[in-house]
Amino acid sequence: MKQRLFADVDDLAERMDELAVEQWEHPELGLHEERASRLLRDTLSEAGFEIEAGVGDMPTAFVASYEAGDGPTIGILGEYDALPGLSQAVSAEREPIEAGGPGHGCGHNLFGTAGVGAAIAVARALERGDAAGEVRFYGCPAEETLVGKTFMARDGVFDDLDAALTWHPSDHTAPQRGSSLALDSLSFTFEGESAHAAAAPESGRSALDAVQLLNTGVEYMREHVPEEVRVHYNVQEGGNAPNVVPAEASVWYFVRAPTREGVDRVTAWLREIADGAATMTRTDVTERYYTGCHRLVSNGVIADTLRENMAELGPVEFDSDERELAGQLQETFPEGALEDSLSEFEPPHDDAAADAALYGDPMDAFDDGETGSGSTDVGEVSQIAPTAQFRATTWALGTPGHSWQAVVANGDFGRTAVPYAAKLLAGATLDLLTDEQRLAAARAEFEADVDGYENPLPADAEPPFELTQ
Template sequence: MAKSDVFARVDEAEDRLTRIARELWETPELGLHEEQSAAVLRDALEAEGFEVESGVGGMPTAFVATYGDGDPTVGILGEYDALPGLSQRVSADRDPVEPGGPGHGCGHNLFGTAGVGAALAVKGAIDAGEVDGTVAFYGCPAEETLVGKTYMARAGAFDDLDAALTWHPGDLNTPRMGSSNALDSLTFTFEGVSAHAGGSPDSGRSALDAVELANAGVEYMREHISDDARMHYVITNGGQAPNVVPAEATVWYYVRAPTREEVERNTDWLRDIAEAAAKMTQTTVSERFLTGCYDYRANDVVSNVVWENVRAVGPIDYDDADRAFAAELQATVADERIESRLSDLPDELADRVRDEPLYADPVEPFDHDQQTHGSTEVGDVSWITPTGQFRGATWPVGVPGHSWQVVAANGDFGLKGVAFAAKVLAGATYDLLADEERLAAAREEFEAEIGSDAYETPLPDDAEPPFDVTAMGGE
């Protein structure tokens, strides 16, 4: 038996996988509220004999589905949360299905489905005696708020893996070798005293003043942190009427930096600023730590296995109609936005793809030394076990993620990317299960670069999954 049988199993299931991905696209759900999406994926695995554990990490929509017996164990990560405000029909014009509703502007309807397809294909290889060991599918909710994998990691969900594999929709078919920023997400709520802002302001203490002073402190702080560090904030509650001194106000911060250590230093500084703002305004302040994540570290051995399979599976079979619709979507994006995306690529690659609405060929890894300023909780997994990931070309070249154009693509020609990604994931899982020497080499690299005891959850003991937070925030 050959690995081609694994690819053939994906081909046989392609229509079913496409239907599942379309169902998720038609019923987009926000992070930690993906009840229907998680159930569809979970049920598909359970019906095929996978043992399913639900409610992992205190999140009802998080689950782990395993099949096989004993070591080694390779995990496949899947996501399925949508983004707020991006509802969109399959159209080259802005046309929401539900104005203000959610939409799959990051392709997670494809993401989770491909992982399920890969796990089922590997199950067939285990049943046929082609490989030994266990395949595990991880249903990871709330990536867009950088919550799911971090809380699953705190629960020890990834501790027994020999390797982890994942992917993400995008505009190129290529492994990801570069790093990402670590992150903390937290809010500060200030409590003051309400009063008539015109009649007796002296009897009030403004919580909004405290928020504004804290933000001013962050602006001055920016000069003294590293160039690659980032601080973002929004005021989520600033009062209700100008003539009432706000008794309560809340500000939400993201703290990003290339390393976990730098994030923690900057977060501690931010806490000092918040306390100082409270003292200056004679208010009190409380912190709510929502989530935190590590920087991503690609494992070269596992990533090379992924690249071998990206090449083996070959280009996605897009047709002229797909390319025509992609070109229509691409035309709705300003040229400078597309060029901004292309500026991240090597010059030769940018020139090669610039005039292509869809670029379906495999692209050799190019980002080994790149530090992206976004964040992903795949980083946490990569600090626990050797991890590899890749991108699949499911939307037009240069079109930014988290856009309505991506939603339209993921409900149309992007669906063809599900089988491609499932084959790459299944093939890489097969290779790792079948080759103990490669897994040993991956572990040796991991121990040398990270170490088995390096990961400590960034979550405080009392942190709970933030079910009330649904704003976008992922990479």
């Protein structure tokens, strides 16, 4: 039964490659992925899926469903947004296609594509009667700004899932068992009074002063928050000319912590500092809350299911030309990037990968019990249903994420791994559809790890389309 499933993925390989290339050649920023969303929706619709578009008040978000018989409902998550400023040709040198343009530096052109292929293969298995139930593909926009799944979760689209699966491009192949940091994303805009900065400074009230005082206050706050907390900011607007007191200025903040409660506490302090900065400068402050997310809760039962399928499939295979390009890219990496990646590998993979430009052998998870320093809106789904994800080799070993070298890989040899990732997703989905005890164990673990869910968005929150105009 599994071999027929994998054969279906192979039948879809050419179409998946077309999808991956199309998205790579036309990268789109979060919440504006009109072309990619339509492309994936049309592919699933042609395969017999029912499509619900525009979920979560986001035109590029959608849910595609295929049901046959009574059984569990398993979701496959997909993403397709690109990153700003990472336009890049397939080249071993920095060579933008469009100066300042976007590029797929995180591999989401591969990410969503593999999920679509997996969902279609599972639908064929359901049609044959190899399993009963429902498979869904979730088209999730704007992961890079941590927006899509949080707004989708507020819409309730994940509420009736029995389990969810996803993956991510990487420089290695392994299931993930670790967690991530919860997050708040918000900005503060200060309104003051403009004036001639030399002739009449007493008539002005500087909004930029307020931003600087807020940022300074946060630097002093850092000493008194837990070590794991991360706070970053970027000045969005700070005035236009030195001789004009800035009447408006704004700053965008990320607040991260291991728990949602921890984020809430630090964000509350951040708001107090913003109010204090406004008081000190006699300006007015308004807040724009963009999004928030919970920490990721990785389900061990589903992670083990993914590892079993990796063992059945073996390594991701690359040819000599692909390995040559990967080796050329490695020569451009920052010092220590390769060593940092290898330091996470356990024997015998550390020795086996030491001289490899591309290492596709499946490994056990090496992040069990750890909390990474990043955040993902997959965390929202993991608070609602048992969820697990894996990484598959699409990049040269040591590739920094969100880099031009990753863009090169995602447009070239990374595409080789798409059928592999699709088979892992499809195989694990079929296992969950057909093995009641496995699914019950995943649910029991989830209920032990998660104590209810409350969406972090305010009731009146709107998707922040302005973040990636």
